[in-house]
Amino acid sequence: MSEPVLSVRDLRVEFVTRRGILKAIDGVSFDIAKGEVLGVVGESGAGKSVTGSAVIGLIDPPGRIAGGEVRLGGQRIDNLSPEAMRRVRGKRIGMIFQDPLTSLNPLYRVGEQLVETIQTHTNLSNAGARKRAIELLAEVGIPAPERRIDGYPHEFSGGMRQRVVIALALCAEPELIIADEPTTALDVSVQAQIISLLKRLGREHGTAIMLVTHDMGVIAETADRVAVMYSGRIAEIGPVRQVVQTPLHPYAKGLMGAIPTLVQSSDDRLVQIPGSMPRLSAIPPGCPFHPRCPHAWDRCSRDRPDPIQHAEHRVACHLYDANDPTAKAHMIHTHAPLEEGVAS
Amino acid sequence: MIAYLLRSLVQAALVMLAVAFIAFSMFRFVGDPIASIVGQDATLKDRQELSRALGLDDPMPVQFARFLANAAQGDLGLSYRQGRPVAALLGERLPATIELALLSALLALVVGLTLGVYTAIRRNGLLANVIMSASLVGVSLPTFLIGIGLIYIFSVELRWLPSFGRGDVVRLGWWTTGLLTESGRKSLVMPVVTLAFFQLTLIMRLVRSEMLEVMRTEYVRFARARGIPDRVIHFRHALRNTMVPVVTITGLQLGSVIAFAIVTETVFNWPGLGALFVQSVQVVDVPVMAAYLMFVGLVFVVVNLLTDLVYLMLDPRLRSASAAPAR
Numbered sequence A: 001m002s003e004p005v006l007s008v009r010d011l012r013v014e015f016v017t018r019r020g021i022l023k024a025i026d027g028v029s030f031d032i033a034k035g036e037v038l039g040v041v042g043e044s045g046a047g048k049s050v051t052g053s054a055v056i057g058l059i060d061p062p063g064r065i066a067g068g069e070v071r072l073g074g075q076r077i078d079n080l081s082p083e084a085m086r087r088v089r090g091k092r093i094g095m096i097f098q099d100p101l102t103s104l105n106p107l108y109r110v111g112e113q114l115v116e117t118i119q120t121h122t123n124l125s126n127a128g129a130r131k132r133a134i135e136l137l138a139e140v141g142i143p144a145p146e147r148r149i150d151g152y153p154h155e156f157s158g159g160m161r162q163r164v165v166i167a168l169a170l171c172a173e174p175e176l177i178i179a180d181e182p183t184t185a186l187d188v189s190v191q192a193q194i195i196s197l198l199k200r201l202g203r204e205h206g207t208a209i210m211l212v213t214h215d216m217g218v219i220a221e222t223a224d225r226v227a228v229m230y231s232g233r234i235a236e237i238g239p240v241r242q243v244v245q246t247p248l249h250p251y252a253k254g255l256m257g258a259i260p261t262l263v264q265s266s267d268d269r270l271v272q273i274p275g276s277m278p279r280l281s282a283i284p285p286g287c288p289f290h291p292r293c294p295h296a297w298d299r300c301s302r303d304r305p306d307p308i309q310h311a312e313h314r315v316a317c318h319l320y321d322a323n324d325p326t327a328k329a330h331m332i333h334t335h336a337p338l339e340e341g342v343a344s
Numbered sequence B: 001m002i003a004y005l006l007r008s009l010v011q012a013a014l015v016m017l018a019v020a021f022i023a024f025s026m027f028r029f030v031g032d033p034i035a036s037i038v039g040q041d042a043t044l045k046d047r048q049e050l051s052r053a054l055g056l057d058d059p060m061p062v063q064f065a066r067f068l069a070n071a072a073q074g075d076l077g078l079s080y081r082q083g084r085p086v087a088a089l090l091g092e093r094l095p096a097t098i099e100l101a102l103l104s105a106l107l108a109l110v111v112g113l114t115l116g117v118y119t120a121i122r123r124n125g126l127l128a129n130v131i132m133s134a135s136l137v138g139v140s141l142p143t144f145l146i147g148i149g150l151i152y153i154f155s156v157e158l159r160w161l162p163s164f165g166r167g168d169v170v171r172l173g174w175w176t177t178g179l180l181t182e183s184g185r186k187s188l189v190m191p192v193v194t195l196a197f198f199q200l201t202l203i204m205r206l207v208r209s210e211m212l213e214v215m216r217t218e219y220v221r222f223a224r225a226r227g228i229p230d231r232v233i234h235f236r237h238a239l240r241n242t243m244v245p246v247v248t249i250t251g252l253q254l255g256s257v258i259a260f261a262i263v264t265e266t267v268f269n270w271p272g273l274g275a276l277f278v279q280s281v282q283v284v285d286v287p288v289m290a291a292y293l294m295f296v297g298l299v300f301v302v303v304n305l306l307t308d309l310v311y312l313m314l315d316p317r318l319r320s321a322s323a324a325p326a327r
């Protein structure tokens, strides 16, 4: 297999606050291959956005990357100088934020923002950059781009603005796109359009995509693989079909078990598992999920589970530790109550 | 956009009308105009004749209408004290005040903006912190103290700069300027600095806090995520957005520099409108006071209109406000 576009190893991100050091990301590892879409899911505060920011080098003080490696096309980028990292941003990694209404500078025409970005990363002349900007707008499906390029952001609808944002992220044909909840702020009717646009662009350009979302429907339809995050760690990661249909981690089971009810519910969000994720300042020792886990036994509150390869999944849960003879017993014993707990 | 401008103009006219009415009321309620002119020992008959001659016996609306019509033609009445047309008095004093105020405003704006941007960008730098602390002194120190302090250092001790007056001025038509002579320029330094000081620190602190606010917005983050260099982010993306809220307050501040140069003019014995106003208050010279009030009102109204225009230039959302934005 060829080298992955993005390779993250044991990433740690901390925030230094008055109340001490908060470990927002604590040992996260994953790869994204060329043309692959990695879906990232998890409760609010699980660390999805912080992971994306760390990859693109936008963790601001008091936050800092406290350990681990980020490699882009084999090259380490987490230790680059600020100036070198700036040249990676936008050129090799594109980013799409959640809210297109606030992502664009309201005082400049979309064309000015596109041309500025293109000229930052290429040697194109003004005319050349403008031509490229029009091509990009056409590519992301904005009608009459020769005219719209001179419009201001407030003259575009939310969906159209998100298309502009995507065009901006694509300016320099990046190898990797990080899309952080790109449809959350949009009308339901345009969400699907934006997702299929992203999917199409990723396929056509062979771009690797890290897609953060709360929408399991989008994950199931778009992602090749999915990572389930909990308390700054990856609980489970694997091919989308396996993780969605046969999740292994009790938290992932809860998350996916909630999907059928999603279909009927008007709101396409995840149904919460009983209890809530611990605050960063109060992450329990051992497995951070154990206070909510119906399978938990004494080991879970003591040992931190390392990711274990199990079939095509990688799962951070003692239940799947082949070396622990007691693990199997806990699984069988408490299987049924979990399903009930989730449904209620 | 036309509607926006029209609204601004109508507002300006209404404000001026209200100010004129207050100025007009001063004649009735502040002091006794007859007594001010003829003094204590005039006979009752003299007083009545004068009252009729001045039109003080007419009904109030008639008097106000006459007052407005005269004021619009530049006739602001006669000074009780000096017996000369108020308009002429103001005209003599105007250049001194305008020169002082415009230079102060320019200084406050340029230095305030520069320092505000600098302290925002270098938020944790040593120099930025020193500037911020110093500015705290600036906002809390009364203007006259700064003026007196400067006089003590540069006039009394060092003997570099004159402590009062405009120095030699050059006449250009009806305008007089101190900028063309050495002594005129020297005389300007301390009053300009004194008058600018408070506005400068205020503008600087305002620009800094707005800029920090803008630096936290999503579009600045997105610009950084696109690899736009910091310099461009600071001076293109952030500064212009900072200016939108800063413009209003800055406009008002600059208005008050022109309008309320009173303290500075008094401290430096500056022959401007503020000093004229102080003199006329002391002798209850109502026509001069009323004219000064209207002048202040006019300055604020004009500054406000200019502020609205700058808004239009800065923010495209206002320009197309009439055309409903597509959502």
Ligand SMILES: Nc1ncnc2c1ncn2[C@@H]1O[C@H](COP(=O)(O)OP(=O)(O)OP(=O)(O)O)[C@@H](O)[C@H]1O
Pocket (backbone or CB within 6 Å): A015, A017, A022, A024, A042, A043, A044, A045, A046, A047, A048, A049, A050, A051, A062, A063, A280
């Ligand atoms: N600047 C910061 N200072 C302190 N803590 C922070 C900061 N930014 C993020 N965090 C913490 O890091 C953790 C992860 O946040 P993150 O934004 O990555 O969550 P998320 O998974 O993206 O959630 P959401 O679904 O709400 O977007 C949270 O507990 C958050 O409180």
Ligand SMILES: [Mg+2]
Pocket (backbone or CB within 6 Å): A048, A049, A050, A180
């Ligand atoms: Mg997030």
